[in-house]
Amino acid sequence: MVSMKTLLLSMLLAAPVVAQAPAKAPSPADILAAAPAGDWEAVDDGNVLLLEFAGGRKVAIQLANAYAPGHVANIHALVREGWFQRHAAVVRVQENYVVQWGDPTEKAPLPEEVELSPPGGYERPGKPVGFRALPFKDAYRAKVGHAKGWPVATDGKAHWLPHCPGMVGAGRNMPPDTGSGAELYVVIGHGPRHLDRNIALVGRVLSGIEGLSSLPRGTGALGFYEKPDQRVKLVSARIALELPEDQRPRFEVLRTGSASFAKWVDVRANRRDPFFVRPAGGADICNLMPPVREVTR
Amino acid sequence: MVSMKTLLLSMLLAAPVVAQAPAKAPSPADILAAAPAGDWEAVDDGNVLLLEFAGGRKVAIQLANAYAPGHVANIHALVREGWFQRHAAVVRVQENYVVQWGDPTEKAPLPEEVELSPPGGYERPGKPVGFRALPFKDAYRAKVGHAKGWPVATDGKAHWLPHCPGMVGAGRNMPPDTGSGAELYVVIGHGPRHLDRNIALVGRVLSGIEGLSSLPRGTGALGFYEKPDQRVKLVSARIALELPEDQRPRFEVLRTGSASFAKWVDVRANRRDPFFVRPAGGADICNLMPPVREVTR
Numbered sequence: 198m199v200s201m202k203t204l205l206l207s208m209l210l211a212a213p214v215v216a217q218a219p220a221k222a223p224s225p226a227d228i229l230a231a232a233p234a235g236d237w238e239a240v241d242d243g244n245v246l247l248l249e250f251a252g253g254r255k256v257a258i259q260l261a262n263a264y265a266p267g268h269v270a271n272i273h274a275l276v277r278e279g280w281f282q283r284h285a286a287v288v289r290v291q292e293n294y295v296v297q298w299g300d301p302t303e304k305a306p307l308p309e310e311v312e313l314s315p316p317g318g319y320e321r322p323g324k325p326v327g328f329r330a331l332p333f334k335d336a337y338r339a340k341v342g343h344a345k346g347w348p349v350a351t352d353g354k355a356h357w358l359p360h361c362p363g364m365v366g367a368g369r370n371m372p373p374d375t376g377s378g379a380e381l382y383v384v385i386g387h388g389p390r391h392l393d394r395n396i397a398l399v400g401r402v403l404s405g406i407e408g409l410s411s412l413p414r415g416t417g418a419l420g421f422y423e424k425p426d427q428r429v430k431l432v433s434a435r436i437a438l439e440l441p442e443d444q445r446p447r448f449e450v451l452r453t454g455s456a457s458f459a460k461w462v463d464v465r466a467n468r469r470d471p472f473f474v475r476p477a478g479g480a481d482i483c484n485l486m487p488p489v490r491e492v493t494r
Numbered sequence: 495m496v497s498m499k500t501l502l503l504s505m506l507l508a509a510p511v512v513a514q515a516p517a518k519a520p521s522p523a524d525i526l527a528a529a530p531a532g533d534w535e536a537v538d539d540g541n542v543l544l545l546e547f548a549g550g551r552k553v554a555i556q557l558a559n560a561y562a563p564g565h566v567a568n569i570h571a572l573v574r575e576g577w578f579q580r581h582a583a584v585v586r587v588q589e590n591y592v593v594q595w596g597d598p599t600e601k602a603p604l605p606e607e608v609e610l611s612p613p614g615g616y617e618r619p620g621k622p623v624g625f626r627a628l629p630f631k632d633a634y635r636a637k638v639g640h641a642k643g644w645p646v647a648t649d650g651k652a653h654w655l656p657h658c659p660g661m662v663g664a665g666r667n668m669p670p671d672t673g674s675g676a677e678l679y680v681v682i683g684h685g686p687r688h689l690d691r692n693i694a695l696v697g698r699v700l701s702g703i704e705g706l707s708s709l710p711r712g713t714g715a716l717g718f719y720e721k722p723d724q725r726v727k728l729v730s731a732r733i734a735l736e737l738p739e740d741q742r743p744r745f746e747v748l749r750t751g752s753a754s755f756a757k758w759v760d761v762r763a764n765r766r767d768p769f770f771v772r773p774a775g776g777a778d779i780c781n782l783m784p785p786v787r788e789v790t791r
Contacts, residue, residue: 292704334631336778391774407589407711414704477688481633
């Protein structure tokens with residue numbers, strides 16, 4: 198919402214040559230820029246799914262094997278067997294909701310080691326290890342916060358990943374089916390949290406979501422593409438660990454237990470940098486997705 | 495997230511020929527389909543801004559003259575003078591945030607009757623007339639609900655429109671500037687509610703947001719397009735009332751004081767239709783934007 202004039206102005210103000218600029222409250226970006234290296238944690242290359250869709254649309258996804266082990270194991274098997282690039286395409290883009298990809302025919306046989314409808318994926322029992330609760334309320338009757346680099350919601354008896362923009366889930370048919378992981382979607386709109394604990398979330402996008410969220414919306418029911426030639430083919434699916442080390446993208450997530458993360462949350466909830474008139478005093482869990490950066494090796 | 499198989503299945507189940515289908519809990523769409531005509535309210539054609547961007551991207555916006563009267567008066571003047579189609583283009587598309595359009599040069603003179611930085615637009619004093627509070631919590635420390643067809647947040651002393659997907663605001667420079675309305679943006683991501691009461695919201699999109707949300711993201715800072723030829727020109731800006739009556743699109747919003755709206759909210763927060771395993775028991779204000787439909791005259 199800043200105009201280009203303001204943007205240029207703030208870039209000027211940020212330049213070190215302005216020696217006498219008044220001390221200003223830090224922005225969230227300032228907090229991230231100042232975070233020490235130790236407050237960032239490298240994402241395990243064995244958990245990074247690298248997808249490339251037609252048109253050079255590259256997407257990196259961190260798999261949530263702790264939350265959906267069965268579905269994630271299936272995804273690894275589907276990648277190993279080359280199933281995704283043989284069969285999958287974006288079949289659905291629904292405004293303010295999801296982009297979904299899978300086998301348009303729904304007939305391609307799955308590799309033998311893929312378990313149909315594995316148990317789990319909706320919630321984990323008990324309290325999240327390393328949970329840091331937010332001091333803000335939640336419309337969905339949960340306690341929300343972060344644990345080990347993930348956004349988390351809990352009712353004290355169980356905990357689960359929330360449906361925020363960038364979260365990736367496993368499409369399924371009617372319950373008790375939980376999906377296999379062969380059909381995936383990513384949230385692109387205001388977090389559809391009513392899906393929490395109703396669908397297995399299997400990961401989050403680390404980079405490249407804009408290649409999917411900018412696709413034309415489907416005009417069929419639920420945003421399905423009506424014509425086969427509208428589908429966007431998935432041309433490559435790899436686990437980062439398979440690539441030679443110098444060819445792997447490398448991602449880091451801000452440690453959710455770090456002092457920098459706590460500061461970042463506080464500043465996101467209480468903006469006092471020059472553009473702002475009135476700090477909100479709160480923030481939604483989906484506006485507090487742990488920051489990610491791509492770094493060179 | 496339903497697969498195409500499930501979609502087809504549910505379409506079959508919805509067909510009246512399946513006489514013995516078990517009674518199922520209604521979906522939000524079922525509630526809307528069953529709402530009596532009197533529960534829908536026609537949007538005043540004098541408050542509907544019709545934009546057309548290059549490539550046939552048509553967007554209809556309901557102006558919030560009760561909330562930002564100065565900015566809305568300016569928008570009417572800019573439309574009357576043909577200023578938007580002479581000068582404006584989409585200049586910024588930031589992932590999970592906003593699409594913004596205005597004069598890329600920021601030098602085109604504004605019509606004389608346009609008031610720069612009009613007062614108001616951030617909040618209105620007192621309690622909202624006709625307010626129906628939601629029984630759900632809010633991360634931004636407000637009481638949230640609906641009044642007269644709009645989502646509303648209040649702290650008891652004042653009330654304001656929340657930054658939800660589809661809400662339209664007036665870009666501005668540094669405070670105390672409030673913007674003029676010549677530079678506008680629409681929210682396309684998870685509601686950036688930290689902007690509430692920091693920017694004047696001037697309306698909401700009634701139709702066509704997908705033409706903007708599917709634009710390529712800008713690669714400059716804050717999603718600004720770096721090359722002039724990436725900008726998407728605004729080719730036409732009209733108020734619906736200017737058009738011959740038979741050429742005006744006609745929109746209706748579900749009355750937020752109606753029984754149908756209350757049922758719709760309840761069903762959105764407590765999904766019990768067949769796909770769902772566990773109702774959420776709550777819903778965020780930004781997932782409860784009053785339903786809109788376009789009807790033929």
